[in-house]
Amino acid sequence: MRQGSRSHLARAITLVESTRADDRALARRLLAALGPDRGTSVRVGISGTPGVGKSTFVQTLGLRLTGRGHRVGVLAVDPSSPRTGGSVLGDKTRMPLLAAEPSAFIRPSPTAGTLGGVTRATASAIRLVEAAGHDVVLVETVGVGQSETAVSGMVDTFLLLALARSGDRLQGIKKGVLEIADVLAVNKADGDHVAESRAAAADLAAALRLVQGGSGAVPPVLTCSALTGDGIDEVWAAVRAHRDRLGADGLRRRRADQQVALTWSLVRDELEHRLRRDPAVRSVREDVETAVRDGALDAAAAADRLLAAFSS
């Protein structure tokens, strides 16, 4: 894998995605053998709702970076991705040119079902992709539920793509995602849409200044076109500038904090998973939820009942 074999890397990722006990033990040994993270890679989260041109953006950016000698790994986090079918996020058919590039590695989202499972697998996959010599890791998420928050917890910089098409509104910005964006880019700023994209970016920048109450840096808002390539270098420069501002120590601290937070989040996910899977809990769950809905049972009492079933 360290020699850059794609198929070995793919198999290693399949191993860390597995939920089988023996695979997990093997995955632990493999990850331990990688040694500590040296903090030299660039980890970038990329989000935006369907239609903002995420795949094209990742491909255009990825090709620029490989063209400059970088080795680029693309991972995806999409807990809603189906187990079969061609629509799986990260599917190579979405990025045919990048997929054909020898120094790029593209991996679809694991289909472990729960966000916790996908998070766990992706966090390990990042380490594996880096160990295989990729110095840039792009983690793409379609933004279902909490997946952006999960991704922002494993990257250095979080890039949000948006779209200006409807006059006074921006598309692609969901509730809760603005606050985790380190860099924003209004994509598809090409053809007839350059002017409105620039206006939307300026308005968004003003809006962010307004609501960020004087605390913390206001993320830059750029325009780009993944189709023509305009502005892509500037977006990458803004991503690098955000990461560089952290400094070597800041980056090390951020990644260490992320890993500790990730650890506890995996613990919480697993505990809840065990609880929901527990036969005694499952046997009372429906009755308890119905009683809570009907107001016959207080939430605190309902929680106690579920916990009692779990412990018994």
Place this chain on the structure above:
Amino acid sequence: MRQGSRSHLARAITLVESTRADDRALARRLLAALGPDRGTSVRVGISGTPGVGKSTFVQTLGLRLTGRGHRVGVLAVDPSSPRTGGSVLGDKTRMPLLAAEPSAFIRPSPTAGTLGGVTRATASAIRLVEAAGHDVVLVETVGVGQSETAVSGMVDTFLLLALARSGDRLQGIKKGVLEIADVLAVNKADGDHVAESRAAAADLAAALRLVQGGSGAVPPVLTCSALTGDGIDEVWAAVRAHRDRLGADGLRRRRADQQVALTWSLVRDELEHRLRRDPAVRSVREDVETAVRDGALDAAAAADRLLAAFSS
């Protein structure tokens, strides 16, 4: 308590705040005796960072409502509140006029320490305050960490107070809170500050329209002065309008969903609490976290180790 005795209500709330096993059993019986929520009360969350004038706002609004024949309960959620001292949120000294009003009931934040504990106690306190005949419940939170999210999960409408004082920036809006606000009000719009408050409110309304990507209602942004009373009625009308838009069925569904979500969140909190308190976990926790920080241990492997300690 049903006869409106303040001291009985206060004692009942103390009971639901208690973490003692026998108190909990008694609290469960008490809450069960209240019967189902009839959905007739108005539950409003009120947030805003220190300095936006939250206490004055609650007092001014509370006095208007009691003046119109409402009985108003004021609860507070502040997981950071000290166990002693006069700065406890909800302290009656912050709202002396409202505290002196016989049809108002003011209760400081429970000091249960964890947000989960405070959430649990407050959710039960809402029911008790309503059972004691209060038809309006104002749940105030200072906005430490996740407390706004917790409060938004137990009220019908969430009101965010902000402040315009620094030209092009609004004060009092923290990351993550904008997306849960149903109504926003720029407070202290009085004296020399009327014009800039109105301008800030208009800018904020435009910013919200911009970033809310066409999906869902954009919350109204008003101005008011809790000091002079200007605009307070309009803010209350906006709160009522938001709640009325839910409709009787919508409100019932929303509250039922909230209680089920609250139940599982209390379960998760308690599981994590047990885990962190567990002697075997505590004995390995520091070593595990250090190893994760140093990169010697992968987050997934670290989570497995903590879970193994817990289960052993």
